[in-house]
Amino acid sequence: xxxxxxxxxxxxxxxxxxxxxxxxxxxxxxxxxxxxxxxxxxxxxxxxxxxxxxxxxxxxxxxxxxxxxxxxxxxxxxxxxxxxxxxxxxxxxxxxxxxxxxxxxxxxxxxxxxxxxxxxxxxxxxxxxxxxxxxxxxxxxxxxxxxxxxxxxxxxxxxxxxxxxxxxxxxxxxxxxxxxxxxxxxxxxxxxxxxxxxxxxxxxxxxxxxxxxxxxxxxxxxxxxxxxxxxxxxxxxxxxxxxxxxxxxxxxxxxxxxxxxxxxxxxxxxxxxxxxxxxxxxxxxxxxxxxxxxxxxxxxxxxxxxxxxxxxxxxxxxxxxxxxxxxxxxxxxxxxxxxxxxxxxxxxxxxxxxxxxxxxxxxxxxxxxxxxxxxxxxxxxxxxxxxxxxxxxxxxxxxxxxxxxxxxxxxxxxxxxxxxxxxxxxxxxxxxxxxxxxxxxxxxxxxxxxxxxxxxxxxxxxxxxxxxxxxxxxxxxxxxxxxxxxxxxxxxxxxxxxxxxxxxxxxxxxxxxxxxxxxxxxxxxxxxxxxx
Numbered sequence: 001x002x003x004x005x006x007x008x009x010x011x012x013x014x015x016x017x018x019x020x021x022x023x024x025x026x027x028x029x030x031x032x033x034x035x036x037x038x039x040x041x042x043x044x045x046x047x048x049x050x051x052x053x054x055x056x057x058x059x060x061x062x063x064x065x066x067x068x069x070x071x072x073x074x075x076x077x078x079x080x081x082x083x084x085x086x087x088x089x090x091x092x093x094x095x096x097x098x099x100x101x102x103x104x105x106x107x108x109x110x111x112x113x114x115x116x117x118x119x120x121x122x123x124x125x126x127x128x129x130x131x132x133x134x135x136x137x138x139x140x141x142x143x144x145x146x147x148x149x150x151x152x153x154x155x156x157x158x159x160x161x162x163x164x165x166x167x168x169x170x171x172x173x174x175x176x177x178x179x180x181x182x183x184x185x186x187x188x189x190x191x192x193x194x195x196x197x198x199x200x201x202x203x204x205x206x207x208x209x210x211x212x213x214x215x216x217x218x219x220x221x222x223x224x225x226x227x228x229x230x231x232x233x234x235x236x237x238x239x240x241x242x243x244x245x246x247x248x249x250x251x252x253x254x255x256x257x258x259x260x261x262x263x264x265x266x267x268x269x270x271x272x273x274x275x276x277x278x279x280x281x282x283x284x285x286x287x288x289x290x291x292x293x294x295x296x297x298x299x300x301x302x303x304x305x306x307x308x309x310x311x312x313x314x315x316x317x318x319x320x321x322x323x324x325x326x327x328x329x330x331x332x333x334x335x336x337x338x339x340x341x342x343x344x345x346x347x348x349x350x351x352x353x354x355x356x357x358x359x360x361x362x363x364x365x366x367x368x369x370x371x372x373x374x375x376x377x378x379x380x381x382x383x384x385x386x387x388x389x390x391x392x393x394x395x396x397x398x399x400x401x402x403x404x405x406x407x408x409x410x411x412x413x414x415x416x417x418x419x420x421x422x423x424x425x426x427x428x429x430x431x432x433x434x435x436x437x438x439x440x441x442x443x444x445x446x447x448x449x450x451x452x453x454x455x456x457x458x459x460x461x462x463x464x465x466x467x468x469x470x471x472x473x474x475x476x477x478x479x480x481x482x483x484x485x486x487x488x489x490x491x492x493x494x495x496x497x498x499x500x501x502x503x504x505x506x507x508x509x510x511x512x513x514x515x516x517x518x519x520x521x522x523x524x525x526x527x528x529x530x531x532x
Contacts, residue, residue: 004028004045010055014470015456027476030509057455058085058477059431062285063413067096068119076141080505080513082431085477086143092223093192095149097131098156113388114295117419128184132526139522148181150191150198162197163306178212185528188219196305210245221250228257228341239275251284253415257395258341265400285413288434290396293424296389301328316383326375344374346394351420353387388419402444412454425490432499433488463530476509
């Protein structure tokens with residue numbers, strides 16, 4: 001049951017980017033009832049003393065991967081702990097619907113396991129509506145919005161191995177399924193051209209699905225094909241698609257990978273500006289770390305990723321097969337080889353279900369322990385993995401992060417993964433890390449602008465007309481911050497280490513997190529876009 005709350009004597013940063021103001025905010029029945037000064041004289045309810053701390057809207061994570069995490073652990077503590085009250089899931093083309101049972105369901109579960117983690121089969125849903133109903137049975141600690149991911153569209157439509165070009169009939173079925181998801185409230189369409197099976201889609205497939213998306217004025221969120229040496233050409237590929245189809249495009253976790261490529265960051269931003277000046281509706285998001293995380297298997301070249309598991313194991317079983325794969329990893333053409341861009345010394349195991357003893361270790365260390373070449377260690381670990389396996393890789397510099405962060409088309413995201421026992425600190429502390437490192441310590445942006453990029457700006461992109469700002473009548477998603485105590489204590493060794501500065505988090509008028517602990521409230525809602 002919603003209570004009445006008075007936040008008094010707060011420094012209110014309202015999410016618009018405007019100047020802070022000192023005053024009170026009253027919350028009643030899940031909404032912001034009043035704003036002003038000295039509102040407590042006749043107030044009845046719980047009083048929360050701001051003591052000059054910052055009160056701001058709840059943070060919006062425009063790029064997350066909690067599709068199965070919300071079913072495993074509905075409280076969503078890793079997000080509440082960092083002030084996130086709303087998340088967009090189904091990113092990078094990785095999602096869980098549509099999902100028809102039987103062979104397709106098992107193949108989809110295996111495909112998304114590294115990114116989304118595991119959940120017992122059979123899955124009790126087949127489309128967005130039935131998936132939402134499943135979440136509704138358990139509740140959620142945060143608000144959620146859902147993209148229609150590309151991979152399950154392909155797997156539900158294409159018979160046999162989906163790592164190929166779709167036929168005209170298959171493409172027609174994919175478009176129909178996408179229409180159905182939009183009718184059920186999907187926010188938009190996501191793809192990951194770095195991942196199988198999305199990387200095998202033809203330009204015609206993308207144009208067809210993006211015209212459907214543009215027709216509903218929904219969002220195209222994309223992990224584009226190459227973030228390293230060919231980053232400019234890769235961005236042109238997806239920006240040209242957006243220009244031809246008229247779709248709104250969100251460039252996911254914008255960055256440039258590889259020390260040798262960091263000089264391309266200004267050219268990348270200029271390229272985005274040039275498309276925007278021509279009328280392309282382009283924006284991007286960014287997580288605030290110099291190292292990334294994704295599936296360990298994604299180090300393999302596309303020629304191998306197209307293989308089904310038995311054929312993959314066959315390719316890894318011979319010296320000749322390994323030499324061929326190694327040659328492609330060392331001299332890639334038209335794809336990002338993270339090995340070639342970063343080197344084994346900057347790639348480590350984030351978590352491995354089958355070989356947890358190597359969690360946190362880089363590949364030279366693993367190879368020394370196994371008395372092998374790092375390539376053979378990698379091939380062996382891939383062959384042995386029966387569950388999920390993530391890597392962490394150093395991809396960019398602090399200077400590049402700050403340059404991208406200052407660009408006006410950017411906003412905050414976490415790219416959080418919950419698929420293993422360890423992982424990347426961004427899954428637990430991205431917002432706190434941003435406010436500690438890049439605001440409190442470095443002041444890359446003024447605090448009101450930084451808050452806007454975490455609240456009002458993503459809300460506008462998502463069509464959330466009653467969230468992201470502190471306004472009368474808006475949903476009471478609020479965070480009380482102590483910026484003097486804003487400390488991120490996490491590391492690669494301890495990614496979920498507790499930090500300071502997040503005093504209270506409110507979701508839809510209910511206190512969900514206070515003084516370092518979740519309250520048990522499951523006050524999140526399943527949201528739909530404005531035209532959904």
